[in-house]
Amino acid sequence: MVKIRFYLFFHQRLLKNAKPMAKADIHSESSAKKFGGKAEDYLEVHEFMDSSKAFCSDNRHRILFHSTAGAYYIQKMFGVDFAALEDLRNKYNLPESFISDFLALVAHNRSRGVHIKNSLGQKVHLRNIAEQHILEDFRNRFIPTLQDYLNEMNLTSWMDNALGTPGNNSSRLPSFSETQITIPLD
Numbered sequence: 001m002v003k004i005r006f007y008l009f010f011h012q013r014l015l016k017n018a019k020p021m022a023k024a025d026i027h028s029e030s031s032a033k034k035f036g037g038k039a040e041d042y043l044e045v046h047e048f049m050d051s052s053k054a055f056c057s058d059n060r061h062r063i064l065f066h067s068t069a070g071a072y073y074i075q076k077m078f079g080v081d082f083a084a085l086e087d088l089r090n091k092y093n094l095p096e097s098f099i100s101d102f103l104a105l106v107a108h109n110r111s112r113g114v115h116i117k118n119s120l121g122q123k124v125h126l127r128n129i130a131e132q133h134i135l136e137d138f139r140n141r142f143i144p145t146l147q148d149y150l151n152e153m154n155l156t157s158w159m160d161n162a163l164g165t166p167g168n169n170s171s172r173l174p175s176f177s178e179t180q181i182t183i184p185l186d
Contacts, residue, residue: 055146059159
C-alpha cells in the first residue's frame with residue numbers, strides 16, 4: 001500500500017472556499033470602479049505592487065509592498081504634487097500639455113531610468129548605489145536575496161488570503177522544508 005502524506009493538503013483545504021487572488025489588471029479594474037477613471041490609470045501601480053512575485057512565487061512576496069510600509073513606498077514612488085507641478089507650469093508659462101507630457105516622462109523614467117547624475121555631472125547607476133549600501137550593512141560579505149530572507153520566514157495562514165489573523169501562531173502553515181512527501185513501500 002502506498003501512503004502519501006502532503007502537508008499541503010491542509011493548505012488546499014483552507015483554500016477551497018477562498019476566492020482566487022486577482023492579477024494586476026483585475027486590481028486595476030477594481031480601482032477604476034472605486035476611484036474613477038480607466039483601469040489603465042492604475043495598472044502600473046498594481047503591477048509594481050506584485051512585482052515581488054518575480055522573486056518569490058508564494059504569498060510571502062507580499063512582505064515588500066503589501067504592508068503599511070509598502071503603501072508608503074508606493075505613495076513616494078508614484079505620487080505627484082499636482083499643485084507644485086501647476087505652479088511650475090505657470091512660472092515658466094508652459095502650455096497645458098506640459099503636465100501630461102511631464103507625467104509621461106516620469107512614468108517612462110520609472111520603467112527605464114537607471115541612473116542619477118551626481119554633483120560632478122557623472123551618471124551613476126542606481127543599483128550600484130543600492131548594492132553599496134547593502135554590502136556596507138552586511139560587512140561587505142554578501143548581498144542577500146529576497147529568497148534568503150523568505151527562507152527564514154514561515155508562511156502563515158493570514159499571509160495566504162487572510163485565512164487567519166496576524167499573531168495567531170496556530171494558523172502557521174508548513175514551511176518549504178516541512179512540506180513532505182512520504183511514500184513507504186510495503
